[in-house]
Amino acid sequence: MSAEAIRLAVRRPARRLFAHQLRSEQLVFWRSREAAFFIFLFPLLLFVLLGSVYSGKIYGVPAPEALLAGLVGYGCANTAFAGLAIQLVIRRENGILKRLRSTPLPPATYVVSLLISTLIVFVLQTVALFVIGRAFYGTPFPSDVGSFVAALVIGAAVFAALGTATASVIRSAEGSSAVVNFILLPMAFLTGSFGPTHRYPAFLRAIGDVLPLKYFIKLVNSVYLHGHGFWTQPGALAVLGAWGVAGLVFTAFKFRWEPREG
Amino acid sequence: MHAIEVSGLRKAYGNLEAVRGVDFTIEEGEVFGLLGPNGAGKTTTVEILEGYRKRDAGEVRVLGSDPDRPEPDFRERIGVVLQQSQLWPNLTVRETHRIFAGYYRAPRDVDEVIALVGLGEKADSRVKTLSGGQKRRLDLGIALVGDPDLVFLDEPTTGFDPQARRAAWEMIRSLRSLGKTVLLTTHYLDEAEQLSDRVAVMREGQIVRVGTPAELTTTDLQTEIRYRQNGEDVLVRTDEPTRVLAELTSAAVARGEELEGLQVRRPTLEEVYLALTAEEEVEA
Missing domain, CATH: 3.40.50.300 (P-loop containing nucleotide triphosphate hydrolases)
Known part of the structure; x- marks a missing residue:
């Protein structure tokens, strides 16, 4: 076989494998009612709820628009961080990751499919948030769609890295949901996902100031509420990048494919 | 292969x-x-x-x-x-x-x-x-x-x-x-x-x-031969069951006796396994 023929023979199954694995991931996600509810639907419900509570202006813009931006942030952390971490821990502790390693599915194909599948869920959720906002509260769609999508992908990547890092330190499938929500919910409150934080005590705001979700929401606010390009927030991008790299490095050193020995 | x-x-x-x-x-x-x-x-x-x-x-x-x-x-x-x-x-x-x-x-x-x-x-x-x-x-x-x-x-x-x-x-x-x-x-x-x-x-x-x-x-444990003699159970373990059995039976025939309940039994795999793993406890 010529080098070209070998390359084609290798490449075609790789693309087929990726498509197969992505379909499988989507099937597994949507078939699990608990995951579909808590990861996909919950931020939408919160938006409907909070949107009917707040009125007037937040940060100088109509309250529903500011809430929408905050809930895109919460949705990102909920899907890419919490959802991914819980799924990975359950799969590892149930032996699914170990089981897959004995098949011809390359680990890289597995990881990329899972990340893209997670991104699909987050993007669908964001579209649903905007449709609900438009229908109930008259919020506009983003003016600069390119910058907005770029911000979503950056956020999803950073929180996915933190999700895999967190999955590496959680020891049991039973405890995974509790541990992850113990991180996620306070972070969402302290960083303004559910409404403005300027009336919080200074020390709570100080904690919020180091958390990555604060900077993702800042990015979304800048792009969505003020129509700026995503690159106009270099400080926020730098903090997000630092968290993302920290998550990746931690994952690289600590992630295990195998369950804890029984 | x-x-x-x-x-x-x-x-x-x-x-x-x-x-x-x-x-x-x-x-x-x-x-x-x-x-x-x-x-x-x-x-x-x-x-x-x-x-x-x-x-x-x-x-x-x-x-x-x-x-x-x-x-x-x-x-x-x-x-x-x-x-x-x-x-x-x-x-x-x-x-x-x-x-x-x-x-x-x-x-x-x-x-x-x-x-x-x-x-x-x-x-x-x-x-x-x-x-x-x-x-x-x-x-x-x-x-x-x-x-x-x-x-x-x-x-x-x-x-x-x-x-x-x-x-x-x-x-x-x-x-x-x-x-x-x-x-x-x-x-x-x-x-x-x-x-x-x-x-x-x-x-x-x-x-x-x-x-x-x-x-x-067949190779790991001795064959067991059991019979009753004078109302008592006798158990013989041997590596040479053919010879031992021939001696026992010919002696009994010579005496005009019957070896009651005569049994010849090879060990089961379970017995072999238990013997192999019992050595471990003796050594330990």
Whole structure:
């Protein structure tokens, strides 16, 4: 076989494998009612709820628009961080990751499919948030769609890295949901996902100031509420990048494919 | 052609030497039973062969590959049933098989495999509705769906009721008739005896005996001869049953007596196994 023929023979199954694995991931996600509810639907419900509570202006813009931006942030952390971490821990502790390693599915194909599948869920959720906002509260769609999508992908990547890092330190499938929500919910409150934080005590705001979700929401606010390009927030991008790299490095050193020995 | 060749295999976890110089060979189409108490090093040995763990020393060939640096099609040709694994509870049996079938270049027909492992009537049921035995059959089904040449079964019937075990045994026998090589680890002696062409007994990281179940039971323990004489039970253990029996019976015939309740019994594999593993406690 010529080098070209070998390359084609290798490449075609790789693309087929990726498509197969992505379909499988989507099937597994949507078939699990608990995951579909808590990861996909919950931020939408919160938006409907909070949107009917707040009125007037937040940060100088109509309250529903500011809430929408905050809930895109919460949705990102909920899907890419919490959802991914819980799924990975359950799969590892149930032996699914170990089981897959004995098949011809390359680990890289597995990881990329899972990340893209997670991104699909987050993007669908964001579209649903905007449709609900438009229908109930008259919020506009983003003016600069390119910058907005770029911000979503950056956020999803950073929180996915933190999700895999967190999955590496959680020891049991039973405890995974509790541990992850113990991180996620306070972070969402302290960083303004559910409404403005300027009336919080200074020390709570100080904690919020180091958390990555604060900077993702800042990015979304800048792009969505003020129509700026995503690159106009270099400080926020730098903090997000630092968290993302920290998550990746931690994952690289600590992630295990195998369950804890029984 | 050997399916598996192992020589001088060693593996330690910190100070604990789990595998201490293991050698064995498994032929193509053979069902090989690896037997031993918990902690004997069975799972470590098998996981090195499957490519999950790196060895410290020794030579290993599995289907011609070094599992540490496997040929590209190595994972196309092996099927693995882990000791404990749970799949996605909300997918059906058929969907689960389809997902795994998609990983292989030339998978078997999914419905055929589901029928082979006896889950035909459960093909459209969710995994979470299956019984423990049915879940193990699902594990076996997804290990077979890639049409492997070599199947690793790690304690495939642990926790089964007797009926489910018989059914699993039938399935494992059918693997042999398909020409598959099977490496079976178990701590059930009857299982090893029923299914294996050859058995290796492991103890403290070493193989203490290898052979067919018949060889193990003839060579390892003395034959027992029992009879009653003057109202008392007599038990003779001997390596030379023919000679001892001839002497006993001719003496009895000469005396005009009958040896009441005369029995000649070879040890069972279980007795051989218990004797082999009892040495461990004496040494310890």
